Amino acid sequence: MRRELPAAAVAVAVAVLLVAAIYFGSRGLRDFDSALVGYAVATVFAAAALAGRYTRWISRPPTWRYFRAGWTRFLSFRNFRRYATLVPTALWRDIFAQTFIMRRGATRWVTHALIFWGVVVSLLITLPLTFGWIRFTLVPPATYQLWLVGLPILRFPVEAGTGFAVFHALNVTAALLIVGVAMALWRRLLDVGNLTTQRFGFDLLPLVLLFAIAVTGMALTASTLWWEGRFYWFVSLTHQVAVVAWLLSIPFGKFFHIVQRPASVGVTLYQQVGQGIEGEGASPQPMPCRRCGRSLPSAQFVRDLKDTLRDLHQDYDMGGGASLQDLCPSCKRVVRGQAYYGLLGKRFV
């Protein structure tokens, strides 16, 4: 039985938890950098909206079925040995290496990898900074101390390679983003198949925002190092506006797929592992097409699909205890053709 999850309550709860985590993580706001408050507030709103949207998304009949089935299989102790290698493989293929994109094209994989790592590493650095969870202090004469939620983590010389890597990490991720976004925009501007089907708000705007974030982010470094601080206020404000717009667009636009994509790991579990209940084999029970005998995904899959369709007020019961969903796609086409020629007889229209 599907439950209507209270999206608004989940959104508020996530916002409250995040605000509490910011408060305690920054030691009662003592470590909180007030110059970054805009980013922190936008992140809280984005997290709340993301939680609300996510809750509404998984409450949809087809999504809820996969969500429940994926977690049921994952949390089954009986199943553990079955997915011990399956889940890491799926995580590598779908999340970290994204090798499935390679099948869509090597250039697309490079493009996506650059954008993915650019965004993810940038977020891993900037979110703890804006929340006041990490900070740096100078230990005279030329050593920096890195603090994480009030704990001393790392001490390094300012001029050493470690210092350079730490302070320029966001420039590196910005460079990854600029190359990746340029490649993506190039494809979207030239690929004839994309030109009419892509949507500005969904496909292009997020790329433009990422580009603006990366360029203005690097400009902050340029202003500090080479422009003697000129334009800093203007650049930092522009950067903040772009970042806030991007953060608030995540729950409602293209970047929602960041939280959707892990569902493909759940789907892999669903497709390849049994339910982990008594009487269920290691693999899902097979089901042949009712007409040609070709394998359908599994008996459970077909049952769940029929239930989902019924939830959506659709029932393809064909009589005689059979359903249209008992057929493979090829046989669905053939039986429709047979019905057509049964109606037509040996004549032309």
Place this chain on the structure above:
Amino acid sequence: MISKTLFVDPSRCIGCRACEAACRECDSHKGESMVMVDFVDRGSSVATQPTVCMHCADPVAPCAQVCPALAIPITPDGVVQQADPSRCIACRNCVYACPFGVPKMDLSARLMKKCNLCYDRTSQGLQPWCAQACPTQALWYGDYEEFVAHRQGRAVRTTWFGTQRVVTRVFHVLPEEAPSLDVASLLGEARREVGAAPEEEAWVL
């Protein structure tokens, strides 16, 4: 806004597969045909049937409704597009829910592909590749009034699968006396005519 659509008349199909070859030229699924030409009863007949996406209007796109990832977009003019590559999680719900057997799944690329009515062409006033290439007008592109003025047969948008009615944006061309294509009852009648023995799956020839 597109007012024109496809009209599918299997009785005119000669199985030449020009539609499939032309479909492979489409830029949105390069090198792969989204049109399927099937032999209807391969052992005893050369009859073939072309299948394109029917772009279901009521219920709206069952493929999109059963998609857990909200990956299948529908344009304002009712054209059901192939899955958004960033969202498709390759669950295959769409493939097996589609009453017409249309979507294709590339599991390794984790991407569903389907006919999108050559949106790059039709949105610019051109015909879809399949209709452009079809030598017998088994796949014909135009508006309803044009069809009635120039073609024989009855263009219907309603297909019944048992008790489930599906109204589509793409038309089937049927004999004048037929108000709809009722798949389950027609298969039952055909089976009775050929004197097939009663069996559990009565509607499967």
